[in-house]
Amino acid sequence: MKARHQRIALMVGGLAVLGIIIALVLNALTSNIVFFFSPTDVVEGKAPQGRAFRIGGMVKEGSLQRGADGITVHFVVTDTEHDMPVTYKGILPDLFREGKGVVAQGKLGEDSLFVANEVLAKHDENYMPPEAAKAVDEAHARAARNRTAETLQQ
Amino acid sequence: MIPELGQFALILALAVALVQGALPLAGVQRGNAAWIALAWPAVRAQAFLLTFSFCCLTWAFIDNDFSVVYTASHSNSQLPLPYRIAAVWGGHEGSLLLWALLLSWWSFAVSLFSRQLPETMTARVLGILGLVSVGFLVFILMTSNPFERQLPGLPEGNDLNPLLQDPGLVIHPPLLYMGYVGFSIAYAFAIAALLSGQLDAAWARWSRPWTMVAWIFLTLGIAMGSWWAYYELGWGGWWFWDPVENASFMPWLIGTALIHSLAVTEKRGSFKNWTVMLAIGAFSLSLLGTFLVRSGVLTSVHAFATDPKRGVYILAFLVAVIGSSLLLFAWRAPKVGLGGRFALLSRESLLLTNNVMLAVVCATVLIGTLSPLIASALGKKLSVGAPYFNTVFGALMVPVVFLIGVGPFARWKEASLAGLARLLRWPFFVAVLAAILLPLSLDHWSPLIALGLALAFWIALTATLNFIARVRATRAGRPFLSTLFKQPGAFWGMHLAHLGIAVFIVGVTMVKGYETEKDVKMGPGDTVEVGGYQFGFLGVRETNGPNYLALIGDVEVTKNGKPYRRMTPEKRIYNASGMPMTETAIDSGFLRDLYISLGEPIDRENLNGEWAVRVYHKPFVGWIWIGCLLMALGGLVSICDRRYRVRANAVVITPSATQPAQSA
Numbered sequence: 001m002k003a004r005h006q007r008i009a010l011m012v013g014g015l016a017v018l019g020i021i022i023a024l025v026l027n028a029l030t031s032n033i034v035f036f037f038s039p040t041d042v043v044e045g046k047a048p049q050g051r052a053f054r055i056g057g058m059v060k061e062g063s064l065q066r067g068a069d070g071i072t073v074h075f076v077v078t079d080t081e082h083d084m085p086v087t088y089k090g091i092l093p094d095l096f097r098e099g100k101g102v103v104a105q106g107k108l109g110e111d112s113l114f115v116a117n118e119v120l121a122k123h124d125e126n127y128m129p130p131e132a133a134k135a136v137d138e139a140h141a142r143a144a145r146n147r148t149a150e151t152l153q154q
Numbered sequence: 155m156i157p158e159l160g161q162f163a164l165i166l167a168l169a170v171a172l173v174q175g176a177l178p179l180a181g182v183q184r185g186n187a188a189w190i191a192l193a194w195p196a197v198r199a200q201a202f203l204l205t206f207s208f209c210c211l212t213w214a215f216i217d218n219d220f221s222v223v224y225t226a227s228h229s230n231s232q233l234p235l236p237y238r239i240a241a242v243w244g245g246h247e248g249s250l251l252l253w254a255l256l257l258s259w260w261s262f263a264v265s266l267f268s269r270q271l272p273e274t275m276t277a278r279v280l281g282i283l284g285l286v287s288v289g290f291l292v293f294i295l296m297t298s299n300p301f302e303r304q305l306p307g308l309p310e311g312n313d314l315n316p317l318l319q320d321p322g323l324v325i326h327p328p329l330l331y332m333g334y335v336g337f338s339i340a341y342a343f344a345i346a347a348l349l350s351g352q353l354d355a356a357w358a359r360w361s362r363p364w365t366m367v368a369w370i371f372l373t374l375g376i377a378m379g380s381w382w383a384y385y386e387l388g389w390g391g392w393w394f395w396d397p398v399e400n401a402s403f404m405p406w407l408i409g410t411a412l413i414h415s416l417a418v419t420e421k422r423g424s425f426k427n428w429t430v431m432l433a434i435g436a437f438s439l440s441l442l443g444t445f446l447v448r449s450g451v452l453t454s455v456h457a458f459a460t461d462p463k464r465g466v467y468i469l470a471f472l473v474a475v476i477g478s479s480l481l482l483f484a485w486r487a488p489k490v491g492l493g494g495r496f497a498l499l500s501r502e503s504l505l506l507t508n509n510v511m512l513a514v515v516c517a518t519v520l521i522g523t524l525s526p527l528i529a530s531a532l533g534k535k536l537s538v539g540a541p542y543f544n545t546v547f548g549a550l551m552v553p554v555v556f557l558i559g560v561g562p563f564a565r566w567k568e569a570s571l572a573g574l575a576r577l578l579r580w581p582f583f584v585a586v587l588a589a590i591l592l593p594l595s596l597d598h599w600s601p602l603i604a605l606g607l608a609l610a611f612w613i614a615l616t617a618t619l620n621f622i623a624r625v626r627a628t629r630a631g632r633p634f635l636s637t638l639f640k641q642p643g644a645f646w647g648m649h650l651a652h653l654g655i656a657v658f659i660v661g662v663t664m665v666k667g668y669e670t671e672k673d674v675k676m677g678p679g680d681t682v683e684v685g686g687y688q689f690g691f692l693g694v695r696e697t698n699g700p701n702y703l704a705l706i707g708d709v710e711v712t713k714n715g716k717p718y719r720r721m722t723p724e725k726r727i728y729n730a731s732g733m734p735m736t737e738t739a740i741d742s743g744f745l746r747d748l749y750i751s752l753g754e755p756i757d758r759e760n761l762n763g764e765w766a767v768r769v770y771h772k773p774f775v776g777w778i779w780i781g782c783l784l785m786a787l788g789g790l791v792s793i794c795d796r797r798y799r800v801r802a803n804a805v806v807i808t809p810s811a812t813q814p815a816q817s818a
Binding site: 006 | 541736
């Protein structure tokens, strides 16, 4: 009897520990998943309020401005269809350039200003972050469809 | 001409690998001695051919032969010679060739140092390594040929990614690959043992030093990569939970479980099936790592130019390796048997818990790494943030680290809970008390700092106690110190590696708890104070490097008004690619690092004006890598143990002969 009880206790204990671990992992996972949205998605209201997400696209030419403290920067991320103003406090990565792809992580603030806490560095001049490339490609595809639709209506 | 010779040697190496992979295995099965004997010359020939091939590629880089596509896209005539040589493995094709080369060298080493093994066993191991080699050589020749030509050749090469132009790159990939490839030896030993059905203590003893060497290289490779990221990326971080970092870390976790599990299999004959599973797992994760890095399916700092054909090939290779291994395992494992029995509380059960926990930790890292991949297959784009990994990894490693302190005191077979509690209550109280009090004397107190320090003190105290107890039990009237140094290498190695973990934890805890990071705007004459040091910015000057233009910032560091030193962070613009690079200035000390990197000029037109500058004070950050070095050193010391040099057939495996019933 004793050995059997011990085995059962061991199995119950093991399952309980496993359950706790799974709960911990799932909880950590769901609260740290960061979804990606394009500026068009954000304009269409698909992006969450008060929760971190990523946006990507191109840095609009001529949009980079520096705050008085020299460290806060403002720029506009665009997927060529819609624009998204972004503010970031910190030093930008080496390969951050106007007209190049960028991915920023942060939250949507007041006046639909995106407050980034991370601007992602890519370590190759020609490398376009896939998310940014996708946002721009989709915008282009929509524009092309709209043009076709307009042509057909005429 | 030389690149063609290299390619020719590569094709020949594939032919030899086919022979090495097919005939010895078939020979053992059919009892054909001539076929078995082919394994040794085949391994030698393959090692020679791949070395020759690799030298040919290296020559194309030294000679600036830009008619070779790979050379043209990864080198440049302005690139200094050492970096031209390191550039050989700076891209996809060359690093795969390096992989194949290292595999052939490992195989050669196995063929040299396995004289005491039965011939059939070595032939099987070499045969399996031959099959792995076939997989990689076909991959190289079909999808990523480094010798491909473009005629006419380009006048100038594209240059090596400036990030990789660094002494760190010269050694980081070879170290890491030595580890990855080394696990193929553990894998080959495990599969050979499954094939023969001889999964016993002797097998574990043969396999152990090889696995340990692979683990040492992987440890050093990961530490090197982390250190390189710290000083080269200019962010001051040392671990980013990037998919490729995870790809190297997962085999390390399973490899760590494997070396512990092998210890049990060798000493007690238990865990045989489990050990085999871990060996298969460690190698499969090494392959998965290659898949993640090379196919470019995940967004990563290491993402190379992507080619779907490559991804599909590696995936197929991965499925073939894992699938066939698991099938073989399912077929053979029931015959292997369970091995020695042990009680609910014993050294075996503690090691088993350690193993299971490490496997669970590895699974959580895997989930975090692959979920973006799974989500993107479902049409969603997402990423898993570092907080996930930090939370889960931190929480799960606490019990593992706690058990490090208990394990060495527990008896094999059956340990007593009361006895362990009596032995360990003092180190426990002292560690907890010190960890609560010490941060109070520092800048601020937080529960996580106290927890980290408690774990580190716990390991250090229990290790010391274990040494004292062990020496007392074995000194037999001899002086204390000489008995201490006469302890076997395995004992010293274990504690050195565990102390390495303690040192590592101190580093992580202190730098997370007390670091100061300031991003500031600085013009000539401005001063900022960080961590008790004053950093005076003098301005930026221009100089020319061999293949870049550098803007060097001069920062005068003073402490309490006394001059300390001048630090010179750089911003480089590389001539060939036009890519900007941040070179940090780091003042490394035993107790803290000072870290400065130049951001960007506030006004791009005025380089002599104000700059955005990062100034960091990082206490104990160096301990992170010192800890890793200690772990590797521990591994090295443990394989120098006398018993690995004794002829295996002269030793009768009895647990009590190799290890006192209680090591305390």
